[in-house]
Amino acid sequence: MEIITDGFSWLTDPANWSGSNGVPIRVWEHLQLSLIALTIATVIAVPLGLAIGHTGRGRFISVQVANIGRSVPSLAILGLVFLIAVERVPALAFGSLPTIVALAALGIPVILINTYVGIDQVDRETVEAARGMGMSGMQVLRRLEVPLATPLIMTGLRLAAVQIVATAGLAALIAGGGLGRYVIDGFYQRENDRMVAGAILIAAISVLTDLVFTLLARLAAPRLTSGSKGSGKIPA
Amino acid sequence: MRNHRMFVLGAGLLALSLFAAACGDSGGDDTGGGASASAEPKGELVVGVSGAFAENQLVAEMYAQVLEANGYTVKRELEIADRAVGNEALTAGEIDLKPEYTGFDLPQYDESAPTNGDPAAVAAALSAAVASEGLVTYAHSPANSTNVFVVLPETAEANNLTDMSSLAAVAGGFKLGAPPDCPKSDFCIPGLKDTYGIEFADFKPLDFGGPKTVAAVDSGAVEVGELFSLDPTIVDKGYVVLTDDMNLQANGNFIPVVREEVASDELGALLDSVTTTLTDENMRDMVGQVVNDKRDVADVASEYLTGAGIL
Numbered sequence: 001m002e003i004i005t006d007g008f009s010w011l012t013d014p015a016n017w018s019g020s021n022g023v024p025i026r027v028w029e030h031l032q033l034s035l036i037a038l039t040i041a042t043v044i045a046v047p048l049g050l051a052i053g054h055t056g057r058g059r060f061i062s063v064q065v066a067n068i069g070r071s072v073p074s075l076a077i078l079g080l081v082f083l084i085a086v087e088r089v090p091a092l093a094f095g096s097l098p099t100i101v102a103l104a105a106l107g108i109p110v111i112l113i114n115t116y117v118g119i120d121q122v123d124r125e126t127v128e129a130a131r132g133m134g135m136s137g138m139q140v141l142r143r144l145e146v147p148l149a150t151p152l153i154m155t156g157l158r159l160a161a162v163q164i165v166a167t168a169g170l171a172a173l174i175a176g177g178g179l180g181r182y183v184i185d186g187f188y189q190r191e192n193d194r195m196v197a198g199a200i201l202i203a204a205i206s207v208l209t210d211l212v213f214t215l216l217a218r219l220a221a222p223r224l225t226s227g228s229k230g231s232g233k234i235p236a
Numbered sequence: 237m238r239n240h241r242m243f244v245l246g247a248g249l250l251a252l253s254l255f256a257a258a259c260g261d262s263g264g265d266d267t268g269g270g271a272s273a274s275a276e277p278k279g280e281l282v283v284g285v286s287g288a289f290a291e292n293q294l295v296a297e298m299y300a301q302v303l304e305a306n307g308y309t310v311k312r313e314l315e316i317a318d319r320a321v322g323n324e325a326l327t328a329g330e331i332d333l334k335p336e337y338t339g340f341d342l343p344q345y346d347e348s349a350p351t352n353g354d355p356a357a358v359a360a361a362l363s364a365a366v367a368s369e370g371l372v373t374y375a376h377s378p379a380n381s382t383n384v385f386v387v388l389p390e391t392a393e394a395n396n397l398t399d400m401s402s403l404a405a406v407a408g409g410f411k412l413g414a415p416p417d418c419p420k421s422d423f424c425i426p427g428l429k430d431t432y433g434i435e436f437a438d439f440k441p442l443d444f445g446g447p448k449t450v451a452a453v454d455s456g457a458v459e460v461g462e463l464f465s466l467d468p469t470i471v472d473k474g475y476v477v478l479t480d481d482m483n484l485q486a487n488g489n490f491i492p493v494v495r496e497e498v499a500s501d502e503l504g505a506l507l508d509s510v511t512t513t514l515t516d517e518n519m520r521d522m523v524g525q526v527v528n529d530k531r532d533v534a535d536v537a538s539e540y541l542t543g544a545g546i547l
Contacts, residue, residue: 086454090451090454090455090456091455091456093451093455093457094442094452094455172441174448175440175442175452175457184416184441185417185441188415188416188417188441189420190417191420
């Protein structure tokens with residue numbers, strides 16, 4: 001267990017908190033990669049999940065594809081995108097681009113499935129009632145389905161975010177930044193304390209990410225009380 | 237950076253099978269070598285390797301073929317996983333000789349001896365160091381399997397780069413691609429700074445002379461990349477190798493390490509007839525045939541020996 005305490009002593013050494021290889025910079029790089037990847041995954045997966053859930057079309061195929069996507073290791077995607085990038089856009093091959101693609105691919109299935117299921121589980125009778133009140137398909141989606149699916153969509157985002165943050169260390173394998181740098185460099189430079197510190201930091205910000213998204217989910221939860229009039233209060 | 241020669245998997249098993257094999261058939265030399273019926277039969281020799289990788293197996297195979305052609309019965313143990321296992325087998329008498337690398341084998345016997353500088357001095361130091369273990373060495377090769385820094389031909393031409401000293405003036409505008417241990421390795425960033433005054437603008441931690449480094453050099457993601465000197469990729473891609481003119485790198489010249497009990501002037505002369513002809517160029521070519529073209533080590537070795545007039 002000494003190796004763990006060594007990791008913590010590394011973290012408390014002020015020398016490791018400054019400069020281009022310091023903790024703040026590496027954490028920032030790590031979060032940057034993760035945030036960009038999560039944003040891309042969200043922009044792709046949420047509308048797709050909404051469309052599939054709302055229309056019921058492409059349900060089988062997309063769930064299958066998402067499941068396959070979940071079982072492809074991020075490391076494999078990273079390697080593949082890296083190889084393609086080296087050929088096509090060499091300037092972007094080393095560092096962020098392949099990592100972001102791999103991380104976004106990691107996030108898409110879980111967001112997609114949660115969004116789709118969130119919409120799909122909305123009570124059909126409620127949907128029929130809304131239609132009966134004269135709501136258009138888009139209105140049903142915005143005013144009814146999305147608010148009711150929000151908890152599940154947020155769960156998808158939270159799971160994706162945690163997975164992405166926990167995996168973003170892969171960037172270091174292709175000369176990228178982030179906290180994986182400490183793990184890889186610590187290993188090869190035989191500085192176990194730095195390697196362990198990197199692992200501790202990645203674990204810590206993964207847990208923090210989970211907390212942040214749990215809070216966000218609470219804030220985003222629709223307040224549908226029986227007394228609520230009109231749809232104005234429901235976030236679209 | 238020497239990790240590339242460390243293959244620990246299965247080391248124990250190999251040592252075991254090696255032992256069994258060594259005990260297996262002794263005294264079967266009356267049947268003759270077969271390779272050359274004319275040479276009078278001599279003793280049986282077990283030829284090992286420093287590690288089960290192409291360049292070392294090639295040299296071991298060349299030794300084996302030359303010895304066979306001159307009347308020795310040779311047993312090959314070319315799958316020994318790494319140096320540690322091989323050295324143990326050698327001192328235990330399970331193998332009789334193996335090709336080694338001057339500066340990489342030396343620390344196993346003498347941790348304080350310098351491994352870089354004059355190749356002859358390092359070879360002599362190894363010779364002195366192994367003596368107490370009942371081992372002798374013979375001539376070392378001009379071929380030097382070590383770390384080299386390469387640039388694209390365009391980069392070399394535009395900046396007049398030929399050796400590491402010439403790199404110092406322009407390195408400030410270059411990025412270096414090397415293994416992740418480079419910032420801490422005496423043979424990499426700190427050594428380059430101390431010996432040559434080379435300081436790069438940026439460092440990209442890549443792999444140990446592998447495809448990432450090659451890709452980074454090719455794509456221009458880095459201007460300077462660190463590879464292994466006998467990597468056939470250097471020739472395939474036409475990279476310019478910057479000469480280590482101030483001898484920073486450890487010397488990796490091939491040298492046979494032989495059990496004193498089987499050593500003789502004749503044996504030494506036969507080994508020398510192979511070792512002294514090996515250069516970076518012909519070794520890269522042979523490694524390329526084995527690694528890239530998937531050719532048999534024995535075929536490549538015999539083709540070389542015949543072509544060079546040694547066999």
